[in-house]
Amino acid sequence: xxxxxxxxxxxxxxxxxxxxxxYPDLEITVLEQGHDVSYSACSMxxxxxxxDTPMDDLVVRTAKEFxxxxxxxxxxxHEITAIHPDKKQVTGRTLKKDPVAFDYDKLLIATGAVPxxxxxxxxxxxxxxxxxxxxxxxxxxxxxxxxxxxVILGMGYIALEMCEALTxxxxxxxxxxxxxxxLPWLPEKMAQIIQxxxxxxxxxxxxxxHIQRIEPAGTGSTIVCDNMNLDADLAIGATGVAxxxxxxxxxxxxxxxxxxxxxxxxxxxxxxxxxAAGDCGDALHVVTGQPVWIPLALRANRAGWAVADNLFKDxxxxxxxxxxxxxxxxxxxxxxxxxxxxxxxxxxxxxxxxQITSLSRARWxxxxxxxxxxxxxxxxxxxxxxxxxxxxxxxxxxxxxVAVALHANMxxxxxxxTDLAYAPPFSPTWDPMLTAAIQLGKKL
Numbered sequence: 001x002x003x004x005x006x007x008x009x010x011x012x013x014x015x016x017x018x019x020x021x022x023y024p025d026l027e028i029t030v031l032e033q034g035h036d037v038s039y040s041a042c043s044m045x046x047x048x049x050x051x052d053t054p055m056d057d058l059v060v061r062t063a064k065e066f067x068x069x070x071x072x073x074x075x076x077x078h079e080i081t082a083i084h085p086d087k088k089q090v091t092g093r094t095l096k097k098d099p100v101a102f103d104y105d106k107l108l109i110a111t112g113a114v115p116x117x118x119x120x121x122x123x124x125x126x127x128x129x130x131x132x133x134x135x136x137x138x139x140x141x142x143x144x145x146x147x148x149x150x151v152i153l154g155m156g157y158i159a160l161e162m163c164e165a166l167t168x169x170x171x172x173x174x175x176x177x178x179x180x181x182x183l184p185w186l187p188e189k190m191a192q193i194i195q196x197x198x199x200x201x202x203x204x205x206x207x208x209x210h211i212q213r214i215e216p217a218g219t220g221s222t223i224v225c226d227n228m229n230l231d232a233d234l235a236i237g238a239t240g241v242a243x244x245x246x247x248x249x250x251x252x253x254x255x256x257x258x259x260x261x262x263x264x265x266x267x268x269x270x271x272x273x274x275x276a277a278g279d280c281g282d283a284l285h286v287v288t289g290q291p292v293w294i295p296l297a298l299r300a301n302r303a304g305w306a307v308a309d310n311l312f313k314d315x316x317x318x319x320x321x322x323x324x325x326x327x328x329x330x331x332x333x334x335x336x337x338x339x340x341x342x343x344x345x346x347x348x349x350x351x352x353x354x355q356i357t358s359l360s361r362a363r364w365x366x367x368x369x370x371x372x373x374x375x376x377x378x379x380x381x382x383x384x385x386x387x388x389x390x391x392x393x394x395x396x397x398x399x400x401x402v403a404v405a406l407h408a409n410m411x412x413x414x415x416x417x418t419d420l421a422y423a424p425p426f427s428p429t430w431d432p433m434l435t436a437a438i439q440l441g442k443k444l
Contacts, residue, residue, distance in 0.1 A: 001026055003311065004090060004102050006080045006247065007110035008032030009039070010297060011278030013066065014304025015108050020070050022308055028072050029102055031092070033079040036132040037063050042297055044135040045158065049165035051143065055135045083107070083251035085271050106273055108307050109248055109261060113241040113279035113295050118153065122214030125221045126237030129158055141234055145219050147171050151232035153211065153223070155182055157327045159238035163203055164330050166234075174204040174230055176223065177239075182207060185340050187355055187374045190390050194329055201330050206230075243280045243293060256282045258293035265317035266310045267303055275310070277303035284320035286407050287338050287385055288347045294323045322386075324403040326396045333395035337403040338386025341376055350379040354440040358432035360394035362424035369393040373436040375402075375412075377444050382411040387436065394426070401433055412441045 003019055005012045008030050016030050030037075038061040047055055066072045078100060080092035091101045115128035127141070128134050141147065150166050151174045152159045163173050175198075182198075182205070183191045198205060210226045214235060223230040243260040254270035256262035261276040263269055265284070269276050278300035285292045299321055309316035326335035344351035353376045361368040371391035377384055387402040389395050405415050416438055420431045430438075 002103060002105045003028050004104035005030040005108045005110055006090065007112060008037035008074065008076070009112060010300035011304035012108065012110035013038045014301045015110065015277060015307040016072050017070055018305045018308035019311060020072060030072055030074045031078040031080055031102065032076045034131060034133060035076045037066065037074065037076065039132050041130065044129055045161035045165040048135060048139055049168040051169065055132060055139060058132065080247065083247055085251055085274065088273065106311050107275070109274065109276045109280060110278045110304065111244040111247060111280045114244045115237060116240045116242045117237040118211065118239055120211060120213050125214045125216065126153060126235050128237050129162065130241065142169065145233055147233040149232055150234040150236060151176060151223050151230050152236045152238055154238035154240065156238060156240060160329045161327060162236060162238060164328070167201060174206065176206040176209050176211065176225065176230065178208065178210055180208040186388055189355065190372050190374060190388065193372065193390055194332060194334065197330060197332050241295060245280050248276065257291045260293040262291065266314045267307045275307045277307050286320040286322050292321065294321055296321060319407065322403050322406045324399060326399060331392045332390055334390045335395050335399035336388045337399050338406045339376060340386060340388065344376055344385045349385060351376050351385060352379050352440065352443050354436065354443050356432065356436045356439050358435050359428055360391060361426060362428050365424050367393055371395060371432050373432050375436040375440045377412040377440050379444055382413055382444055384410050384412050384415050398433055412437050412444060416441055
């Protein structure tokens with residue numbers, strides 16, 4: 001029995017490792033076009049902030065470990081260019097352009113996501129940050145060119161994390177985006193808190209700015225905009241990612257939302273012998289029950305495990321995702337789960353939202369800080385739909401309570417009754433999440 005995996009990061013290596021544990025005699029081949037496998041991509045901005053720590057410290061397991069300890073036939077530098085479902089074969093080439101072909105009985109597509117750089121003249125001068133090699137290149141440019149000024153295109157999660165990392169290195173950061181608002185999925189008052197914090201940290205923000213092109217300027221670049229030119233020793237493209245689903249499309253597999261590969265709860269594609277997992281595939285949203293594409297590291301690892309479980313029988317159906325995420329912006333943490341007000345309205349709910357400001361700890365406790373919570377519920381059913389949080393203390397783990405409630409299909413009234421932990425160093429008597437739910441319940 002031959003199990004072939006295309007892609008050697010989170011989903012691919014999770015699937016291969018679990019398949020080896022479950023089926024010791026299975027012939028497992030993993031094909032990775034790069035040289036890095038199994039690494040912590042989410043840690044790259046923090047690694048870049050530390051010039052003395054090698055990027056290779058983010059490698060969780062090396063290719064050699066998978067080959068020698070787990071007896072997985074792992075081939076790096078192998079780019080797969082076509083899937084042939086009729087022949088149950090994949091074909092491609094090595095870095096030396098030598099043709100390769102591999103037969104399979106079961107196939108997993110775990111090709112992840114790719115950066116979506118704006119289609120501008122000179123876009124090749126932008127440095128993305130998605131793969132470990134991207135991080136190495138950025139660190140190399142910072143070191144060699146003695147970077148003092150950086151321009152980041154985009155203001156999403158990675159852009160904001162990179163903004164902090166570069167500032168810690170003494171680099172002045174300018175951020176630019178065509179859209180008129182920072183983090184438009186956040187309520188405006190909460191987004192304004194983050195915007196003010198960025199300005200306090202000496203970050204220059206240009207929102208609603210149309211970019212025309214990117215030109216070379218010595219060892220750096222000039223970002224030419226409608227009404228200004230921005231000079232940069234380093235230009236970073238952080239304008240989002242898209243599912244890497246071209247192989248699946250060309251093989252005739254069904255694509256779904258955002259052109260992600262459509263999968264069922266068992267991670268099967270429209271071809272029963274081909275699975276897809278990780279950032280290239282879609283998922284069901286636990287609130288709406290509809291397909292979504294939300295790239296998440298935990299989902300990628302969990303989906304990889306499930307593929308191995310389901311190779312020979314349907315034994316592990318994944319529930320779905322709530323879109324739970326958290327990221328750091330200097331002293332602030334920003335978190336979300338479930339639906340925003342606008343997303344809930346689009347999904348057909350009758351949404352009501354309410355925003356509260358509370359304290360992260362009992363008010364007399366050292367470190368007590370303001371915490372801002374926006375919670376969304378459905379007027380018709382009373383169901384809890386989602387929440388967004390920001391603050392300097394106690395944000396990251398509080399969002400998990402709402403995420404669990406969404407998976408359990410709880411109402412706002414149910415959530416109000418939950419027994420959340422209390423001690424003065426950690427929370428007021430009424431945790432901010434309960435206060436938010438109570439105030440939302442009044443509106444409902």
